[in-house]
Amino acid sequence: MRSAGELVVDRRVRAAEIGRFCSHIVCGPTASDCDIWTGAIGADGYGRFYLTREGAGLCVRPHRYALAIASGVVAAGVLGLHECDNPVCVKIADATEPHQHVVSGTQGDNMERMARMRRGGGRHAMRRFDSRGVRRARSVALREAVRYGWDTAAVQAALLGDQPTLW
Numbered sequence: 001m002r003s004a005g006e007l008v009v010d011r012r013v014r015a016a017e018i019g020r021f022c023s024h025i026v027c028g029p030t031a032s033d034c035d036i037w038t039g040a041i042g043a044d045g046y047g048r049f050y051l052t053r054e055g056a057g058l059c060v061r062p063h064r065y066a067l068a069i070a071s072g073v074v075a076a077g078v079l080g081l082h083e084c085d086n087p088v089c090v091k092i093a094d095a096t097e098p099h100q101h102v103v104s105g106t107q108g109d110n111m112e113r114m115a116r117m118r119r120g121g122g123r124h125a126m127r128r129f130d131s132r133g134v135r136r137a138r139s140v141a142l143r144e145a146v147r148y149g150w151d152t153a154a155v156q157a158a159l160l161g162d163q164p165t166l167w
């Protein structure tokens with residue numbers, strides 16, 4: 001997947017493509033809620049969005065595509081990082097918002113962020129070491145939870161899906 005190549009999304013030229021992208025998103029009602037990708041999900045638990053550039057098919061990560069819509073271009077080597085720790089979130093929050101979701105950064109930023117969270121930050125601290133399989137199962141469960149629109153109880157259940165039941 002060429003997800004770390006330069007990604008350009010011109011809003012005027014790509015209106016139809018952006019419309020197709022947005023048709024796969026269910027938005028959470030508050031600033032702290034994620035906007036959830038409901039399209040294809042890969043084995044790694046991250047979304048997949050297929051598009052065409054210069055006649056060739058291309059597969060990108062939806063959260064990185066969301067960054068490209070917001071800024072017009074995402075440079076090669078720049079990644080979308082999830083401050084909300086939800087791989088299928090595509091929300092780009094205003095920089096002044098206390099609840100951040102997808103932010104841009106380098107692989108180095110990502111390593112630093114992982115180390116910081118391992119030391120005990122973040123909102124979902126128990127999830128730091130999820131395996132690919134667990135992550136994919138949670139992403140698929142989230143997609144199911146919003147299939148008919150945002151459902152707060154179903155979303156919470158999906159986020160806590162692999163936790164023991166407390167009653």
Ligand SMILES: [Zn+2]
Pocket residue numbers: 033034035084085086089090091100101102
């Ligand atoms: Zn989020």
